[in-house]
Amino acid sequence: MxxxxxxxxxxxxxxxxxxxxxxxxxxxxxxxxxxxxxxxxxxxxxxxxxxxxxxxxxxxxxxxxxxxxxxxxxxxxxxxxxxxxxxxxxxxxxxxxxxxxxxxxxxxxxxxxxxxxxxxxxxxxxxxxxxxxxxxxxxxxxxxxxxxxxxxxFRNSKPKSYDFEISVFTPNFPKTFSSLPFSKLFAKKVNKEMKGKIFDGKKADLVNFHHNSSTILHLNSHSIIDNQNAENSFILFKNKRLNVSEVKPNRAKLIVLNTCSSGNGVIRAGDGSEGFLKSFIYKGNPTVMTNLWAVDDKKSNELFYSFYKFLDEGKSTVMALNSAKRTAIEKAINSKSASPYYWGAPRVVGEEINFNYSTQGFVLYLILFGSATVLIFIMAYLYSKKKGDKRMSNYHQNL
Known part of the structure; x- marks a missing residue:
């Protein structure tokens, strides 16, 4: 069969x-x-x-x-x-x-x-x-x-893991679009805690996005999705729009489109939806994360930060997103904060992959800690030897 x-x-x-x-x-x-x-x-x-x-x-x-x-x-x-x-x-x-x-x-x-x-x-x-x-x-x-x-x-290759290298894009927008202050804060947090690269304002352009070498490309922006004509859909970058047909191959293993309704498109029976999700996967990105509806700037960035923390702990993309959603429900301060509106939109599609962040960081920590410890012992030994030689010299002079 x-x-x-x-x-x-x-x-x-x-x-x-x-x-x-x-x-x-x-x-x-x-x-x-x-x-x-x-x-x-x-x-x-x-x-x-x-x-x-x-x-x-x-x-x-x-x-x-x-x-x-x-x-x-x-x-x-x-x-x-x-x-x-x-x-x-x-x-x-x-x-x-x-x-x-x-x-x-x-x-x-x-x-x-x-x-x-x-x-x-x-x-x-x-x-x-x-x-x-x-x-x-x-x-x-x-x-x-x-x-x-x-x-x-589905699972056509063995499970893979990649180095955790993230670039966050946070473009500025025309006055017709609202600012995303929590997206800016998210980028700074990722930069500080996860050594992520920030492409803000003028740097958040299509050239830097398409030619980026990071394993994770995270975009916080606005998008307009046309459910009748996929070519009318676009995502905003610095002074430029990215249309569905303009998606180009890049090196990222995970694309995160934290924009409104980025997972939607023209839906046809039998063909599936035509939109950014398919475009990135067909261009060679194995895993893509999108949103099913217009999301809240603050809550969506909190959830994505939680997602990356779970990736850091060694969870796969699938498990990390599920864990982030459960955490959003558990830590909600009231009923409304736990509404599916705030945590149900993100969806990860494609290969289930892991990222080597904690392991690399831990190994680096051990190397630095070990080197520092050895250096301290050497300095202490030399200092002790110097004092001992000085005392011996004084002793002979007194004789």
Whole structure:
């Protein structure tokens, strides 16, 4: 039996269908992982794959309406509507799956499900009567959520790790766009604590972005996304706009687009969305992080700082983002601060990778500490020897 992305194939491209031997695909999955491929062919369907089994079924037709409802409820902070749609969507998507057997859920969403934040779904209505976002039974509290652009892109190479080298871009904007003060503070914090490079103001241009050698390129900016014509979408740099078709290859292993709705685009059944996410991945960046909606400057930068701290601790990109989201909920000072609006937008897609930050720093620390210790002992020895020689000289003179 072979598995292929028939419904996700772009019919406008004259390409031969790529097929995947099902057994080979299943070998990529661990015992505690489940891969769920959602697609639409007039109706919504779901293909479930574990390392030992497969299931296929059609989803309830209410799924699209509920997806629209949860999106509106998140953006409007409508607690009751969010609880209803969050619970309803979980039942539609996962009621036929025994999720307790799995720690990680890998989803390959398509069509309108591409803009659904799966982490925000509610496993139950437990504690919902408390009217407190912090107490809700979010899926992310108990499971790692991983996103896959397509099964064809899933784990085709061994897990990789790279040196932690980050460049943060914070351009200035025309008066028609609001300033992003917390993005500037974020850049300074990353520069101080993680030895990141800052490209601020005039330096935050496309030339420095495209020709940057850092393994992580983090952009804090504004973007305008046209869901009807991808070519009208753009991200602001210094006195210049980056359009979808103008994305160029670069050396970064992780691209972070912390701009409003950077993960959205023109959505077509079968083809997936056309936007910046696909553009960067198709240009060779293995991992890309985007936002599903217009984000809050302060809260989004707090979450991304937390994300990088978890990367520093050795967590992978997938685990670090999930951990950052759980932390945002746990540390929220009140109910509204724990709303999915503040933590549900960022999504990482592509290869799951690690960065060597702490290890390098620790080794450097040991080298410096060891060198300093040896130097102190040598100086102490020489000083002691000098004093001893002086005392001996005085002793002979007295004789």
């Amino acid at each position: 072979r598995y292929y992305d028939y419904f996700k194939h772009n019919k406008n491209e004259n390409k031969i269908f790529k097929t995947i031997p099902l057994k080979s695909f299943q070998k990529k999955l661990k015992d505690d992982e489940i891969f769920i491929d959602y697609f639409n062919s007039g109706f919504s369907h779901c293909l479930i794959i574990t390392n030992s089994d497969t299931k296929f079924f059609r989803l309830d037709d209410k799924i699209r309406d509920e997806t629209e409802k949860i999106d509106k409820s998140i953006l409007s902070f409508d607690y009751l509507s969010f609880v209803e749609s969050g619970d309803a969507l979980f039942q539609i998507l996962f009621s036929k799956i025994k999720l307790n057997k799995y720690k990680r859920i890998i989803v390959s969403p398509q069509y309108f499900l591409e803009v659904l934040p799966f982490e925000c779904l509610l496993k139950s209505k437990k504690n919902c009567e408390q009217n407190d976002y912090r107490k809700l039974d979010y899926l992310v509290k108990t499971h790692e959520i991983e996103y896959c652009l397509s099964p064809l892109f």
